[in-house]
Amino acid sequence: xxxxxxxxxxxxxxxxxxxxxxxxxxxxxxxxxxxxxxxxxxxxxxxxxxxxxxxxxxxxxxxxxxxxxxxxxxxxxxxxxxxxxxxxxxxxxxxxxxxxxxxxxxxxxxxxxxxxxxxxxxxxxxxxxxxxxxxxxxxxxxxxxxxxxxxxxxxxxxxxxxxxxxxxxxxxxxxxxxxxxxxxxxxxxxxxxxxxxxxxxxxxxxxxxxxxxxxxxxxxxxxxxxxxxxxxxxxxxxxxxxxxxxxxxxxx
Numbered sequence: 001x002x003x004x005x006x007x008x009x010x011x012x013x014x015x016x017x018x019x020x021x022x023x024x025x026x027x028x029x030x031x032x033x034x035x036x037x038x039x040x041x042x043x044x045x046x047x048x049x050x051x052x053x054x055x056x057x058x059x060x061x062x063x064x065x066x067x068x069x070x071x072x073x074x075x076x077x078x079x080x081x082x083x084x085x086x087x088x089x090x091x092x093x094x095x096x097x098x099x100x101x102x103x104x105x106x107x108x109x110x111x112x113x114x115x116x117x118x119x120x121x122x123x124x125x126x127x128x129x130x131x132x133x134x135x136x137x138x139x140x141x142x143x144x145x146x147x148x149x150x151x152x153x154x155x156x157x158x159x160x161x162x163x164x165x166x167x168x169x170x171x172x173x174x175x176x177x178x179x180x181x182x183x184x185x186x187x188x189x190x191x192x193x194x195x196x197x198x199x200x201x202x203x204x205x206x207x208x209x210x211x212x213x214x215x216x217x218x219x220x221x222x223x224x225x226x227x228x229x230x231x232x233x234x235x236x237x238x239x240x241x242x243x244x245x246x247x248x249x250x251x252x
Contacts, residue, residue, distance in 0.1 A: 152202060
């Protein structure tokens with residue numbers, strides 16, 4: 001009995017030491033928001049963690065770029081008369097650098113705009129909170145769901161068959177005729193495959209990840225302003241609908 005108790009206590013102490021390690025806390029912070037959002041976001045509302053947010057932003061961008069890699073791995077072009085993977089072409093480096101730059105700009109733009117929208121809607125509903133900076137940090141944590149969304153999208157794209165373009169030597173298509181060739185090939189090869197439609201659903205339609213973001217935003221509003229759950233949900237849904245309108249008609 002004494003030995004068992006001692007072992008249990010040692011395991012508990014080891015677990016406590018790991019949980020208190022600053023580097024480990026930063027690494028697991030995205031998972032904590034995803035697995036235990038209520039407790040995590042409530043704690044962050046009281047003490048925002050910038051280091052954890054930086055890690056989340058890095059993972060969001062990394063997984064988003066992985067989707068571009070997955071698509072690029074499926075494209076084969078006719079270069080110097082040989083069937084060549086786009087990944088092995090000279091144009092790939094420029095393509096991926098542009099994708100990284102574009103993804104980074106769009107992410108930060110979306111993050112700031114959503115934080116502004118949520119802040120304004122909270123004021124409209126009479127929800128009083130703290131300063132602007134903690135809210136901006138908290139909203140950044142809601143984008144942790146994009147890590148899973150992009151990872152799933154990249155995985156689905158990796159299951160799609162290759163696209164061989166014997167009449168194209170550059171990517172992405174630069175003319176209207178080339179764009180038509182690509183579109184026709186995708187319809188022919190990818191359209192019958194469920195994974196292709198799943199990727200479109202995850203990225204272009206209202207889906208489970210949008211509902212997840214509404215839930216996380218509701219928790220943030222509740223933790224940040226101490227309003228009722230019903231009012232927090234109304235604020236979160238209103239902010240999401242405004243963001244959705246801007247995403248559909250403005251393009252962010």
